[in-house]
Amino acid sequence: MNSKITMTAMMFAALLCLGAKPKQEPAVVFNIDASMVPTKKDWAEKKLKPELESWAKNVVTLLDGKGAKWTRGDVTLILDPEDGVASAVAATCTIRLHRKFAEDDPEGAKGACIHEFAHIVQDYRPAPGRAEPYVYPPGWLVEGIADWVRWFNYEGKAGIRRANADAVNNPKHDAAYGVTASFLDYIAKKYDREFVTKLNKVCREGKYSEEVWTTFTKKTREELAKEWARKIGGRRGKR
Numbered sequence: 001m002n003s004k005i006t007m008t009a010m011m012f013a014a015l016l017c018l019g020a021k022p023k024q025e026p027a028v029v030f031n032i033d034a035s036m037v038p039t040k041k042d043w044a045e046k047k048l049k050p051e052l053e054s055w056a057k058n059v060v061t062l063l064d065g066k067g068a069k070w071t072r073g074d075v076t077l078i079l080d081p082e083d084g085v086a087s088a089v090a091a092t093c094t095i096r097l098h099r100k101f102a103e104d105d106p107e108g109a110k111g112a113c114i115h116e117f118a119h120i121v122q123d124y125r126p127a128p129g130r131a132e133p134y135v136y137p138p139g140w141l142v143e144g145i146a147d148w149v150r151w152f153n154y155e156g157k158a159g160i161r162r163a164n165a166d167a168v169n170n171p172k173h174d175a176a177y178g179v180t181a182s183f184l185d186y187i188a189k190k191y192d193r194e195f196v197t198k199l200n201k202v203c204r205e206g207k208y209s210e211e212v213w214t215t216f217t218k219k220t221r222e223e224l225a226k227e228w229a230r231k232i233g234g235r236r237g238k239r
């Protein structure tokens with residue numbers, strides 16, 4: 001009898017111990033500011049924040065390489081009552097997510113925040129230790145990289161299908177967003193799995209030039225674009 005009680009007590013203690021195990025601090029902490037949209041506070045704290053915190057480290061790894069550590073502090077995510085979708089300011093690690101968009105498409109809002117966090121990680125701007133004069137990469141490429149993180153990594157197979165289908169309809173490698181993401185993914189899979197990480201580094205340092213494509217793949221951007229368009233064109237009708 002006594003030993004039964006002791007066993008039960010020990011098991012209970014063991015369970016308590018498991019329950020008391022401290023939660024690991026996420027690599028990137030997202031602080032929600034819902035002061036302007038209090039109706040979305042619950043959703044943002046309980047659904048959006050955990051999703052972003054569980055995925056943010058992957059974004060850092062995809063763009064900065066394996067073993068890269070996040071050292072730029074917490075990200076502030078502001079819920080904005082004005083019309084719009086989402087935006088980011090890299091210098092202050094701030095994302096704005098607009099209320100109506102979050103209400104109409106809560107799943108899409110998560111993906112949009114991943115895209116915006118990718119912009120924060122990209123951080124393409126002059127800073128100490130970067131090139132002077134600083135060369136900004138073209139806008140289509142900046143958006144393509146952020147969407148490559150989102151559609152070809154975060155969103156999984158459905159995201160890849162969606163972005164590639166957009167590319168089939170508009171096979172212009174510099175069309176930005178998902179179409180450019182499809183182009184980058186083609187290069188990453190065919191030439192160099194680290195391609196986007198390497199491209200990101202050059203862009204951040206302010207050293208983007210037309211030569212980077214040849215440096216990493218031995219092909220010009222035009223040659224790569226033709227190859228990719230042919231490959232994508234071959235998928236027509238196979239959506």
Ligand SMILES: [Zn+2]
Binds near residue numbers: 115119143146
């Ligand atoms: Zn963007």
